[in-house]
Amino acid sequence: MIKIEALIRPQRFDEVKAALDAAGATGMTVTEVRGAGKQKGRPEFYRGGEYTVTLLSKIKIEVVVADAAAERIVEVIIGAARTGEVGDGKIFLTLLSDVIRIRTGEKGELAI
Amino acid sequence: MIKIEALIRPQRFDEVKAALDAAGATGMTVTEVRGAGKQKGRPEFYRGGEYTVTLLSKIKIEVVVADAAAERIVEVIIGAARTGEVGDGKIFLTLLSDVIRIRTGEKGELAI
Amino acid sequence: MIKIEALIRPQRFDEVKAALDAAGATGMTVTEVRGAGKQKGRPEFYRGGEYTVTLLSKIKIEVVVADAAAERIVEVIIGAARTGEVGDGKIFLTLLSDVIRIRTGEKGELAI
Amino acid sequence: MHRIARLQAAAGVSAAAALLLPAAAWAQDAAPAAAAAPTPPNTGDTAWMLASAALVLLMTPGLALFYGGMARSKNILNLLMQSFVAMAVITLVWVIAGYSIAFAPGNPFFGNASYMGLGGVGQGTFKLNGVEMTIPHQVFMVYQMMFAIITPALISGAIAERMKFGAYVVFITIWSLVVYAPLAHMVWGEGGYLVGLGALDFAGGTVVHISSGISALVLAIMLGKRRLGATEDVRPHNLPMTLIGTGMLWFGWFGFNAGSAGASGGLAGSAFVVTQIAAATAALVWILIEWVTIKKPTALGFATGAVAGLVAITPASGFVSPISAIAIGVGVSCVSYAAIKMKSRLGYDDTLDVFGVHCMGGIWGALATGLFADKAVNSVVATNGLLIGGGDATLLGKQVVGVLIALAMGAIGTLVIAGIIKAVSGIRASAEDEEVGLDVSQHGEEGYHGGASDTAIRTGFAMAMAEHDGAAAAAPSKVASSTI
Amino acid sequence: MHRIARLQAAAGVSAAAALLLPAAAWAQDAAPAAAAAPTPPNTGDTAWMLASAALVLLMTPGLALFYGGMARSKNILNLLMQSFVAMAVITLVWVIAGYSIAFAPGNPFFGNASYMGLGGVGQGTFKLNGVEMTIPHQVFMVYQMMFAIITPALISGAIAERMKFGAYVVFITIWSLVVYAPLAHMVWGEGGYLVGLGALDFAGGTVVHISSGISALVLAIMLGKRRLGATEDVRPHNLPMTLIGTGMLWFGWFGFNAGSAGASGGLAGSAFVVTQIAAATAALVWILIEWVTIKKPTALGFATGAVAGLVAITPASGFVSPISAIAIGVGVSCVSYAAIKMKSRLGYDDTLDVFGVHCMGGIWGALATGLFADKAVNSVVATNGLLIGGGDATLLGKQVVGVLIALAMGAIGTLVIAGIIKAVSGIRASAEDEEVGLDVSQHGEEGYHGGASDTAIRTGFAMAMAEHDGAAAAAPSKVASSTI
Amino acid sequence: MHRIARLQAAAGVSAAAALLLPAAAWAQDAAPAAAAAPTPPNTGDTAWMLASAALVLLMTPGLALFYGGMARSKNILNLLMQSFVAMAVITLVWVIAGYSIAFAPGNPFFGNASYMGLGGVGQGTFKLNGVEMTIPHQVFMVYQMMFAIITPALISGAIAERMKFGAYVVFITIWSLVVYAPLAHMVWGEGGYLVGLGALDFAGGTVVHISSGISALVLAIMLGKRRLGATEDVRPHNLPMTLIGTGMLWFGWFGFNAGSAGASGGLAGSAFVVTQIAAATAALVWILIEWVTIKKPTALGFATGAVAGLVAITPASGFVSPISAIAIGVGVSCVSYAAIKMKSRLGYDDTLDVFGVHCMGGIWGALATGLFADKAVNSVVATNGLLIGGGDATLLGKQVVGVLIALAMGAIGTLVIAGIIKAVSGIRASAEDEEVGLDVSQHGEEGYHGGASDTAIRTGFAMAMAEHDGAAAAAPSKVASSTI
């Protein structure tokens, strides 16, 4: 099984989620994170103190899929998340050694 | 070393944490996430606009353990997290290539 | 590629981030988490009810780097995050099977 | 209270004393107009009572925040609504029948139907217990309405996080009619039993705080404990909200106590002063107790102490001196702090300590009135309190009677009302509703949103559609801004 | 309203009736002083009007919270600022010209320049429409200023989350001068057209709510919809904030309505009472409708209903009985609830339903005044409303005229003003500014911070430097505490 | 201020002028009662002063929110408590000795002990500086108490996030007695030095703002800078909270300034009007400066400007015309904005800019009184201000003396008091306490909770136990609902 970890723009989250549902991803886990990359933030001002935001809000989506499905799901995410502007984010793939469904105790691909 | 990543119901978190402490898990990292799976949310209403919540609050618990201990810890988590209802969550296992304790610089199983 | 996952004290975050920037880490992802380990929290009081905080605020920093750079980056993080007190945190290393830059579709080390 | 003052003045207090009362004062500066048929209200007295009514209304939102901040975020809206809904429901209850039961002539225990639907409650001045008031009858009615609103809302703190909203609404509606209104009649109403007895309650220690406090305890026990995990974390979700509420309560309480003079002037001023002193003293003593016992002066402790002080001074506020107010403030923090500690032994789940603060604080205040009441402050005091020069235990005895009546009516009334509702429809939220939180289960809402990952799909008719159309008509994924 | 009451009293209402009015009351208790050239203001009437002015001022921050809680967190500051900035801008507009246009003598449609810069607006009492007021002219001016402030702020709810801040400021400045001030003149001003006609608006149903509500709708349509993703989540970010705002609005509204009596006394009391009753009834009816239709009584529904009730009673508050207030409250919740449902069909994006609540609620209230106005409540009512004993449709007809004029002025004025600004500088935030949120894009700030991972580097001159020096002078990574 | 007005009236201002004063007005409408020994208070004047006292009390919670929103979340409760605790401590300080030092007869620098413990401070009217006041002495005392409360609380903004709570409480207690009370005596007290000199301070520019502002600066320097990382993020954690606080301050300030007339009527109205105008102007000018310099009108800038405007108009509010109020508002934003910019050069850590806003704003306001004071507004003005027709620099010179005295007393007093406390017990929180935040380290609490992962184990006696019992008695992991 493979864990697909995608870091995307919050504004694209709705589209990505919809696309994943359409693609039949059985589930996903979403985390609010902050990211640093090539993209720079907008200036803020407080009592004349100027701030440059160095970490921007991003959404981390984790989807665990069977090895076979990984490539397709990655394409789906890229399709929905890309704007072409700096800050579109990244996708990381990791091999999992096992998956268990707590409710039933099922293991491996059955549990996805 | 193995990283055990469990996604559970917030309501079961207290029990799971207690069980892990009892089982002697030396440490853990907890993250608030939102998850989509088989479980559906309750309807909400705002000025007559009806919302169906598609992502539900879940707790992600990460516990890193020695390979030998993995199986037992997984059982402990399942025992405390299971309700038998849709939404109990999943457990993902990943092999780590190394672990370092920042304070001492210890590496590998020593650092856990 | 290797994912370096560091759990550090929130108070050291500024230093660690600055050190990573200096070390030329191209990007990072930051998550607020809570952790249990050897470190114990301070007592709190509410209407005479006493609470011992069992999970402490920690910052999780994820940095994905080329295999070659991993060791150096780990040193950089340890250097900036260590206080020598219990609670300094841990670093976990994981091998990634692939990395993709959403904007360009680049893969592997190119995408980092 | 002041009205009683006048009653007794009429009932033969020396004219000299009477001279000190606004009633008398007004009699003077309105002298030329005295003949004219409908005495126009005194503009100054009316201005203060209008302001006071508004201040007391604000206490209910203040209470909502005071309680709400202590709840867990999944129940915040339910706790706020338990206070706000009283502003809606009790207003109508009061207009339709409550005011008449409380203040219309009748027997010593409840009024007749003459004021129902506000019949005969007009813009002109009126008489109460034989005394000519200087404000419009409607202003007095609406001022008293605000008391009727906040009293049942006080109960909500004890049963927080587990009661069905519908059952709560039905409960406070009936409670207001069968517990609050009759008690108000006995204490303040036309020919009320305790008025006749001579028990003193300036602004509602018995009527408001003891009655709601004991009812809160009984209802909390009838509901049972919240379903909590062995180690479940129930710390307040937002203490700054609790402090905002405390500030609003303190502010509004000046209308509650000083307004109970029924007029502007010296007595209102005196009540204002002792209210400030008692609240300040109790807040300070509470954090000092904490400083000594747990080494930390907490914000929640400060808020709790301030409210306890305001509760304790309420019945005494028109009868005691500033120095006595300090004593009352010191006393209430000791009493209420101890009561809250005891809770653990007794093991009931009074979520936000309504019993410890309001019932115990109200009892202390009512008895303290018997200890510190002073003729020099208000001529209505027939004999000084036990601890005041030349005083004896006469008044204290009457105060005890008042306390017992309030306790009995609150406890029995709640047992009966809640018992019936429980039998008919149930009063307790289901385990699952409690677990997901009362906001979603009772109100179909959550208090806070806006995390970028906090998402839901709109399907309803209103706003939803509107935007959906938009989305449809839109470029791939964004709504084009269609303008005229 | 009361001033009109006096106008018509002067215009020949029976002296007997006049006796009931504070003007008359004052005439009495000040009798001895009557001769003295500058009649000193009545201290009680002035006390109430000072308090009322402060209460109405507080409504604007209250409105900011009511709206702000419904916004998404990325736009919270912008929504708050749209209300707060009106407290700054409109104050100056009113002092320089607005008050003169609204209340100076002139023609039936606007006043002359005599009060510009507050010329001739002094500390002494004054005459309005031929009636001797009992409060200082400046107090009346500042009381009316608070109405001028909140009215344009009401509009902001409809155009939330997408309008350029600069364009908004320019818009409300001009709108206040060309729409609000003339309308206020017609309804309340010296020799105003609707005053002469005999249309009644006690506290501003037409001037405040209909005018702002219709303007809100027109402006929302001109701006176009927010750019929202097909499934974008627009749930309120902080409903407790909306409830705090509701409490502040309810509290302040007593100054708004009861203060419109222009004096303390029976009429103010009556307005106070019906305000409370209508708000309570509407809030209750709203959640009952929800309970029936969607099975959940929501907190947002309660807040919306309460405000709708306050809106509807505004024009009627000095003319109707408590029982009529109940009818008005029931009516407005049905009307506004339906209006909000309709929005989906019509498909415009009135973000926070200003049209449904304020415009529709205001129209219902204005017409209801024609149905329920009652001589027994206020002698100014020439003929009772249609549904009151002995009443007919005369007044109702006049009310319709008032409503139409308010609708026309609001709609046309907004079309022209916004049209010009749009042509000159644009009124809509860019797609990117809207996406990142108006807080960052318009104000260079975010509402909330403090997550440990919520970080930024200081580079500016002030605070930044200060600490930077510190940091520089510091041990490796911490600032040494340099003390004297 | 008004009391001074009367002093000088007594001291021989033409009777004609006197006629304009409420004192005189009252003399008239109470004529019939004049003979009667204890003059009953004027109900209207008393109503306004009761309302004003409540309004000023509310300013302290308002200040707490204004400051609290700017803090980081780990210090929110400490900042709120620094204001709230003043409501408790200073109330007692004032009752026991503060009021006597400030207002009892004595020498020009402090009063004697005659009013200690409120001896002789009763429900009847009283004389101040030879003038017969029309309100109860207790009402005047409690109104002044509210000023004494908020003044030291203002200091907390400068030393936020690093001072020991215990040391803070001791500091404000002593400061209130040795700095505030004597200064109040000199400016307003019986035979006070500056009263005699003829320096004018209507509502406390010198007594409240300059004294607290300079003390804040000195204390901030003595404490030293916060220990901040080189790039540490100190952005406000909750700006909506700061705006709510701003709204409450603005609202309460009407009691602060208009209440300083000591009575209802024309002068109170005039003070109310200029207060509104100055606040509005300053807020607007502040965001305009930002719009020009940094291209963004910020919410924090609006809030800061509004408060600066309120500070600046405070000393002038009873003496200047609306047009002058605009000038004062424009001036203060320029002065305070520049002062805050300078901070970076000077490099001290006045966390929330108390010096820039309150001290500099107060100085500008005091001097502006010397520029714009106008006989036509208040007959107490002996010679018009420098910029008013027929005026000269006489008053300006006296104002300078007042400013210097306030600066000296605040600076020296703070140096001595804080110096002693520092030597005895230390005033600064430890590095570790500062790092974890003052909420946990000083108060054993956190402001916000409720993330599902935000967990702790209950071990204490109270609530804890109660639920623990429950848990024990429970099904595997849930508490069975044990009901009667």
Ligand SMILES: Nc1ncnc2c1ncn2[C@@H]1O[C@H](COP(=O)(O)OP(=O)(O)O)[C@@H](O)[C@H]1O
């Ligand atoms: N080396 C990295 N390690 C971890 N996260 C990264 C890394 N590089 C980028 N990210 C994540 O991806 C997000 C987008 O990166 P960015 O460089 O701005 O996008 P792009 O590559 O499209 O320009 C960042 O905000 C961060 O969360």
Ligand SMILES: Nc1ncnc2c1ncn2[C@@H]1O[C@H](COP(=O)(O)OP(=O)(O)O)[C@@H](O)[C@H]1O
């Ligand atoms: N394929 C997946 N990838 C990532 N997370 C998942 C996946 N499937 C489930 N989850 C996580 O597990 C949680 C529980 O899943 P759900 O299907 O509701 O449980 P169950 O399988 O017991 O019915 C989800 O909310 C989500 O956080």
Ligand SMILES: Nc1ncnc2c1ncn2[C@@H]1O[C@H](COP(=O)(O)OP(=O)(O)O)[C@@H](O)[C@H]1O
């Ligand atoms: N076995 C583990 N699994 C997952 N996270 C861990 C583990 N041990 C420690 N951590 C994380 O590291 C943080 C620091 O651990 P702690 O033991 O307090 O530090 P130290 O080892 O320096 O004393 C913890 O708060 C937790 O977030």
